[in-house]
Amino acid sequence: MSIKPRDVQVLPVATDTRVFRSRSWARLRFEVEYALAKGTTANCFLIEANKIALIDPPGETFTEIFLNALQQRVDIKKIDYVILGHVNPNRAATLKALFEIAPQITFVCSNPGAINLRGALENADLPILVKRGEETLDLGKGHHLEFIPTPNPRYPDELCTYDPQTEILYTDKLFGAHICGDQVFDEGWQSFLEDRRYYFECVMAPHARQVDTALEKLSDLKVRMYAPNHGPMVRYGLIELTKSYREWIQQQTNQENTVALIYASAYGNTATVAQAIAHGITKAGVRVESINCEFADPAEIQEAVEKSAGFIMGSPTLGGHAPTPVQTALGIVLANASKTKLAGVFGSYGWSGEAIDILETKLKDGGYRFGFDPIRVKFKPDDKTIQFCEEAGTDFAQAIKRTNRVRVASAPASSLEQAVGRILGSLSVVTAKQGDVSSAMLASWISQASFSPPGLTISVAKDRALETLMHTGNPFVVNILAEGREIRKHFMKNYAPGQDRFAGLETTDAANGSPVLMGALAYLECTVKDRMEVGDHWLVYATVDDGKVLNQDSVTAVHHRKSGNHY
Ligand SMILES: Cc1cc2nc3c(=O)[nH]c(=O)nc-3n(C[C@H](O)[C@H](O)[C@H](O)COP(=O)(O)O)c2cc1C
Numbered sequence: 138m139s140i141k142p143r144d145v146q147v148l149p150v151a152t153d154t155r156v157f158r159s160r161s162w163a164r165l166r167f168e169v170e171y172a173l174a175k176g177t178t179a180n181c182f183l184i185e186a187n188k189i190a191l192i193d194p195p196g197e198t199f200t201e202i203f204l205n206a207l208q209q210r211v212d213i214k215k216i217d218y219v220i221l222g223h224v225n226p227n228r229a230a231t232l233k234a235l236f237e238i239a240p241q242i243t244f245v246c247s248n249p250g251a252i253n254l255r256g257a258l259e260n261a262d263l264p265i266l267v268k269r270g271e272e273t274l275d276l277g278k279g280h281h282l283e284f285i286p287t288p289n290p291r292y293p294d295e296l297c298t299y300d301p302q303t304e305i306l307y308t309d310k311l312f313g314a315h316i317c318g319d320q321v322f323d324e325g326w327q328s329f330l331e332d333r334r335y336y337f338e339c340v341m342a343p344h345a346r347q348v349d350t351a352l353e354k355l356s357d358l359k360v361r362m363y364a365p366n367h368g369p370m371v372r373y374g375l376i377e378l379t380k381s382y383r384e385w386i387q388q389q390t391n392q393e394n395t396v397a398l399i400y401a402s403a404y405g406n407t408a409t410v411a412q413a414i415a416h417g418i419t420k421a422g423v424r425v426e427s428i429n430c431e432f433a434d435p436a437e438i439q440e441a442v443e444k445s446a447g448f449i450m451g452s453p454t455l456g457g458h459a460p461t462p463v464q465t466a467l468g469i470v471l472a473n474a475s476k477t478k479l480a481g482v483f484g485s486y487g488w489s490g491e492a493i494d495i496l497e498t499k500l501k502d503g504g505y506r507f508g509f510d511p512i513r514v515k516f517k518p519d520d521k522t523i524q525f526c527e528e529a530g531t532d533f534a535q536a537i538k539r540t541n542r543v544r545v546a547s548a549p550a551s552s553l554e555q556a557v558g559r560i561l562g563s564l565s566v567v568t569a570k571q572g573d574v575s576s577a578m579l580a581s582w583i584s585q586a587s588f589s590p591p592g593l594t595i596s597v598a599k600d601r602a603l604e605t606l607m608h609t610g611n612p613f614v615v616n617i618l619a620e621g622r623e624i625r626k627h628f629m630k631n632y633a634p635g636q637d638r639f640a641g642l643e644t645t646d647a648a649n650g651s652p653v654l655m656g657a658l659a660y661l662e663c664t665v666k667d668r669m670e671v672g673d674h675w676l677v678y679a680t681v682d683d684g685k686v687l688n689q690d691s692v693t694a695v696h697h698r699k700s701g702n703h704y
Contacts, residue, residue, distance in 0.1 A: 187277025222309030326374025417530020
C-alpha cells in the first residue's frame with residue numbers, strides 16, 4: 138500500500154487567522170490513541186493582527202516541513218508570540234528551531250507549562266508570559282486573547298485560548314480526533330463521531346472529572362468554532378459534539394467501580410503505558426481516576442485510593458529509583474488502601490528498572506493481591522506491548538467486577554431470557570490482524586444483514602480484546618466452524634494479556650491479512666463499514682469482500698443456548 142508523504146496544508150479559517158495542518162497519513166506513534174491507524178494532523182494556528190501569534194507548533198516529526206511552510210507565509214522573525222496549549226518533550230525540537238531563527242519570540246503558556254518549557258528547551262532564561270486565567274493578551278484588531286487553564290493529570294499544563302474577534306476557541310487536546318484527510322472543517326460531522334469517541338475514550342476518559350470541570354469553565358464563552366490540536370476543526374457539529382462529550386463523561390462517572398491509576402512520567406513513556414492500561418479498564422465498564430503524582434496533593438491521592446476498588450501504580454526508573462513524588466504516593470497508598478483492594482504495577486525503564494521492583498516489593502509486603510504481573514516496558518512501548526497493556530487493564534477491570542458483583546447466582550433465567558436464548562446463530566471465530574497485533578473471538582451473534590453488497594452484522598462485547606480491531610475500515614475474517622468441539626474448545630479458554638490466540642492451530646493469511654483457520658468449514662473476508670452502540674455491545678456492520686468453503690462435507694456448528702443472558 139502506498140502512503141502519501143507527510144505535508145503541511147495551509148488555509149485561512151477566519152479573519153487574520155490561518156491553520157497549518159501538518160499531516161501524517163500513516164499511524165504517527167505507538168500510543169493507544171493512534172491505534173485506529175488513520176493518520177493524524179497536528180494543527181497549528183497563525184493569527185496576524187498588529188502583533189503576530191503562533192498557536193501550538195507541531196512535534197519534531199514535522200519540524201522541517203512545518204518551518205518551510207510557515208516561512209512561505211510569514212516572516213518568522215516578525216512573530217511576537219508562540220502560545221502553547223501544552224508543552225511536551227516531543228515539541229521541543231520545533232520550538233528550539235523556531236527560537237533560533239526568531240529570538241524575539243515570547244512564549245505564552247500556563248505556569249506548569251513554563252516549568253516544562255524551561256526544562257525541554259534547557260534554557261532557564263526563556264522569555265515566557267505565564268497565563269493563570271485572569272491575564273489577557275492583546276494582539277490588536279480585536280484579537281484580545283483570553284486564556285483558560287484546563288489542567289488534567291495527563292496534561293497538567295493544558296491551556297485553552299479564546300479569540301473574541303473570531304470566536305474561535307483553541308482547545309488543545311479537547312475535541313480532537315486522529316484522522317488525516319483534506320477536510321479542514323467538520324462538514325458531515327457525523328462521520329467523525331466514531332473517531333472522536335475513540336479519541337475521547339483514550340485521552341479523556343481516564344480523567345473524566347477534570348474534563349467535566351474544563352467544559353464547565355469553557356461554557357460561558359461565545360464560541361463559533363473549536364480549533365483542536367488534531368483532526369478537523371469543529372464548526373458544524375459543535376453543539377452536538379459538546380453534548381456528546383457531556384454524555385460520555387456521564388457514562389464514566391456513572392460506573393459502579395473505580396480504579397485509581399497513580400503514576401508519574403518524566404519523558405512520556407510511562408504515561409503511554411498508563412493510557413493503554415486505562416483504555417483497557419474503561420472499555421470493560423470500570424471508571425479510571427488518573428492521578429499524576431507530581432501534581433496531586435496527598436489528600437487527593439488518599440481520597441482516590443479510598444474510593445476505588447483497586448489501584449495501579451506506575452513509575453519510570455531514574456537514577457536507580459522511583460521519583461520522589463511516586464515514593465510519596467506509595468507511602469500514602471500503603472497507609473490508606475485496605476488490603477482487599479486489587480493492586481497493579483507498571484513502568485517504563487531503560488536498563489535496570491528498580492522503580493518497578495520497589496513498587497512490587499512494597500505492595501507485596503503490604504499484603505496486596507495483584508490483578509496482573511508487574512508490567513515492565515523498556516523505553517517506548519511498541520504496538521504489541523500496547524495491546525498487552527490494554528488487555529491487562531481489561532483483565533484487571535473484569536476481576537474487580539467479579540469481586541464486587543452482587544451474586545444472584547441461582548436466579549433462574551426469566552421466560553424472556555429463555556425465549557431470547559432460543560435464537561440460533563452459527564458458531565464462528567472472528568479473527569483480525571493489523572501490523573503485529575492480532576486477535577480472535579468466538580462469536581455466535583452473527584447475522585446476514587444485506588444481500589447487495591453482501592453484508593453481515595456481528596455483536597462484539599465492549600470489553601473484548603478484538604473490539605479495538607473492529608473499527609470502521611478495518612478488515613477481519615469470519616471463520617465459520619463445522620460441528621465438533623476442537624476449535625471451539627481452543628477459543629473458549631481464558632487468554633492472558635497479549636497471549637497468542639493461534640498457537641497450536643493451523644492458519645493461513647487471508648488476502649486482507651487476517652488469519653484463516655484451516656480447520657473451519659468456510660471463511661468470509663470482511664471490512665467494517667459502520668458500528669452502532671447497543672448497550673453493552675458494539676453492533677458492527679461489515680461487507681463481505683470474499684469467501685471460500687474449506688470443507689464441503691461437514692455441517693455448520695450451531696450454538697444452542699438456554700438463556701438470552703448468557704453466551
Ligand atoms: C536521567 C536519567 C536516569 C535514568 N536512570 C535509569 C536507571 O537507573 N535505570 C533504568 O532502568 N533506567 C533509567 N533511565 C531510563 C528511563 O527509565 C527510561 O528512559 C524511561 O522510559 C523513562 O520513562 P518516562 O518516559 O515515563 O519518564 C534513566 C533515564 C534518564 C533520562
